[in-house]
Amino acid sequence: MCRYKAIVSDLDGTLFDADSRITPRTAAALRAAAQAGLKIILATGRHHTDLRGIAEKGLGIPVYRVSENGGVVFSPQEERLVYHPMAPDIVRRLTEVMAEAPREVYLHLYKGERWFVNKYDAVSVTHQNQSGFLFELADYSTFPDFEDCTKMCFMARDERAVEFMDRTVRKVRDPRLSFFWTMNTCFEAMDIHADKGVAVAGILQREGIRPEEVLAFGDGLNDLNMLRLAGKGIVMGNAVPQLAEALPHNERIGTNREEAVAQYIEQHVLNGK
Known part of the structure; x- marks a missing residue:
């Protein structure tokens, strides 16, 4: 048995x-x-x-x-x-970090039933073809609010981008925030719960x-x-x-x-x- x-x-x-x-x-x-x-x-x-x-x-x-x-x-x-959605003010602060990011850093944002990316990349295309869940290109600086965001994923395409994420994103410290590397090139942020x-x-x-x-x-x-x-x-x-x-x-x-x-x-x- x-x-x-x-x-x-x-x-x-x-x-x-x-x-x-x-x-x-x-x-x-x-x-x-x-x-x-x-x-x-x-x-x-x-x-x-x-x-x-x-x-x-x-x-x-x-x-x-x-x-x-x-x-x-x-x-x-x-x-x-x-x-467990993220606190909107934390999400906004993390999106503002992207203004300093190298071009090789991509930010994926899950908001409600939608999936946003700030740049077109092959990984996103593979994922959407697999499940039928389509991503949307977005300029996060134009978002009216950051309610109902459940995850942010910073993707790096080279070593310089990885160093930026490890150095800069970690500066956004908040007891309501949890983040870690899920792969060598993927840094994810979520609500602490x-x-x-x-x-x-x-x-x-x-x-x-x-x-x-x-x-x-x-x-x-x-x-x-x-x-x-x-x-x-x-x-x-x-x-x-x-x-x-x-x-x-x-x-x-x-x-x-x-x-x-x-x-x-x-x-x-x-x-x-």
Whole structure:
């Protein structure tokens, strides 16, 4: 009998392959786990509308959706369980930082049901083609307000841009703000209450599932608390070094390019090894 009652997985760099998609093998493994009675929880930094499209197209089964790094949570029945927007004055201050930014810095902003970017980039095009959630080009200096913003993502395209983000964005210090690197070139800012681990803990309480009955997969620092919470927190082979350093005793598996999540579920959940 399988000791797990829930599977939690990050998307980019974890569940997704190199082309940012859920492969047929991975989808089949998750569907089989769901059919066996396990709750499936997708946890990502992406927008909730983006995640809904990915879940519908990639899996086709009802799942819990943790988006915006825990800032928004939806149940399989489409109930919004969690909503943590950022303080508008913080968002405005962070957008003003962009006036000093090199051209190689891109700012993505999630506001309500919309996704804004300040510059056209290939990553955004890939994401919108994948889920059908379309981005909008925007000049943030013209925004009348910054209500209902759930996440900001600063993307760097070269080393100079990375240095700018690490040096300048961190100057906007506020106890209501949480930020961290999710990839070597992606710096994200959210409300202090947005946390994948806290969001998943709420779902487990709702379902009557103990943390030790949870299997979780992740590759970024935004997955840290989620992996610490789970009875079995798996670190991807392609994880950022800081995550592996923070969880030195957690099992490490193959990479997302190798469909390592699917392999693990097949061997340790579906076959009960």
